[in-house]
Amino acid sequence: MIRRALRFLDQRSGAAPALRKTLHYAFPDHWSFLLGEVALYAFIVLVVTGVYLTLFFEPSTAKDTYEGSYAPLQGIEASKAYISVLNISFDVKAGLLIRQTHHWAADVFVAAIVLHLIRVFFTGAYRKPRELTYVIGVLMLFTALLEGYLGYSLVDDLLSGMGLAIGYAVGLSIPFVGANLMLAIFGRPFPGAPELWSRMYIAHVLILPLLIGGLLTAHLALVASRRHTQFRRKRVPSEVKLVGLPAFPAQAPRSLGLLAAVAAALVLLGGLVQINPIWLWGPYHVSQGTNGAQPDWYLGWLIGALRLVPHFDVVVWNRTLVPNPFWGGILFPTVVLVALLAWPWLEQRATGDRRFHNALDRPRDAPLRTAIGAGFLTWVVMVFMAGASDRMLVWLGISYMSQIWFYRVAVWIVPFVAGFIAWRICLGLKAMEEVEAERARAEADPEIAL
């Protein structure tokens, strides 16, 4: 039966050699390699749940009266976008489950990409010949941030409107072109023309998902053609010999099992752990705001950067040239993006190492890289934490202003301290290994052992 099906397909597609290669494709076995897979599977969950949501969502700011089953909001006037999401949450069976699963999947998707990036960085997996794979991955991360932002902006609840206002202000702050660019995107000054919703919707459900899908395909194709990296093994020349589990039968159940586990975790989160209860926020109006507003976690570093900048606009002769949100909202993420993209070539230039690498470094094997990475990560995390200062005020009672002043100074000091500590730990671990190797040699030597 299977033999006949294979024969039928091979005669018509000529795919048998490719199939044979695929079944034998070897995957190195290390838990840290799962992080990228988790991101892939979260993306699959996002697509499936997202398609379901489009069947009910109305991307329109036209006003309507809510008449659904959530009593506290009955009779209010709101946009069709907001009302349709209320209906998904309360009147479409399984709608709330799917909607919350979609939201959780977005949070997990970005988290998995970030952890994957951290793994790739600290093990030197991005080195030649895998710089392009890495660059595509970084671009995918930033596309995913924009995609997530558009997703929760579409709902037109109070928080999404506040987020949209901030995005508008950040866009406006771009020197020379900001105002024109925002007029083009929003159609008119904030809160924008009705067409804005059509634009955000097509970007969220088609353009950006296609872009992510395309980058994902290129990313995986490059991984497959250069094969995976691997950690060094004893007695195997790890730069030339790949050791791993074949895709079939060993890897397939493990990987599909991970897909099922990721989907299970997301569905359980989606059904049991409330996320973005828009019926509590209410519809957006430009005159309304709420305290303690926090975006999804992956924009925390940007809100932190916006909050940290001291109050000044660059003003010349009664005209503002560079508005304040530029520094935190545009310059900071651009610096992070460019630094990430340029890193493989910066390292090549600094070390002069232009060889091919298939075997991974452990963080201690490249102390300087580990130190720079730890410092950079600390920098971004400190800015992220500054974005949570208002939550810290509520939880711990530490004055908001003191925290902001602390971070304004600390973001320029703590990263260097963290980098130095990481560097010393690497050197210490290496020294310890050398001592142990020395002892092992001595114990193996019969003359000294006597």
Next chain:
Amino acid sequence: MSRRRAELLVAVLLLGVAACAVMFIVVYAQSWAHLTQYLALCLGGALALLGAALILAGEKLFPAEEEAVEEDYPPTEHPMEQYEANQLLAETAERFTRKRLLAGAATAAGAALGAALVVPAASLGPLLDTKSFYYSPWRRDRRLVNEDGRPLRAEEIEEGTFYTAYPEGAYRDELAAPLVVVRLDPEELEMPAGREGWTPRGIVAYSKICTHAGCAIALYRDPKFAAAEPGPALVCPCHYSTFDPARGAEVTFGPAGRPLPQLPLLVDSKGDLRAAGQLSGPVGPAFWGVRTRRPSA
């Protein structure tokens, strides 16, 4: 665990998947309270058991130490193919005699066609009409109304709280419309020069939209700020820009780069609050070249 036992366990887990999936369908047909939670438990349970079955099958039936294979990494490059492709390109280029002319013409064609294809994007919005950013519904004599559209009376404005006001008869969901109105002790006011008489009975009105990122100023003298910053303060909850309403909404903390625009007020013969002029500057977030004050002010 023996192979047979492992296979039995996998089969049990798979039957569990089937049971959970059937339960999901049964629950879906109900209309219970907490339906979402039960649906999640059934579907999540089915997926979790499926994951467990697959991972168990992988680990026990195809253990890593037995299945691992070794293979060579692919060649780092293909010099022969590179050479051939390069030859083909070079030879093709050789066949043209007027290379520079053709390259120039092709560049012109590409650039012009590219531009032609991009130009319709200008229909997206009034790209060059930055005047629209300066629009404001506030005019002299326009009354301030509350959320229900009822005129705000000077005598009902109390100290220690804030009021949101809108222009009477105008559209509200645009940045220039909402105001925040507070009453202060007239003794405490230190208004900038040229704003004498803007604050009848100590009542001040500012644009409610933060000049930093366009959120609504939704906090008034949050007590958490009291120790560090005595005196009343208007605070934006997005990035905690803090403005001093007694001194022309000057920025005292947070990232905002300029004060909130102020609306001069007057109290009419019936005691209602009205605008005594226009806002003192453009509303909301700034952009390249925006005037920080109204030209005539």
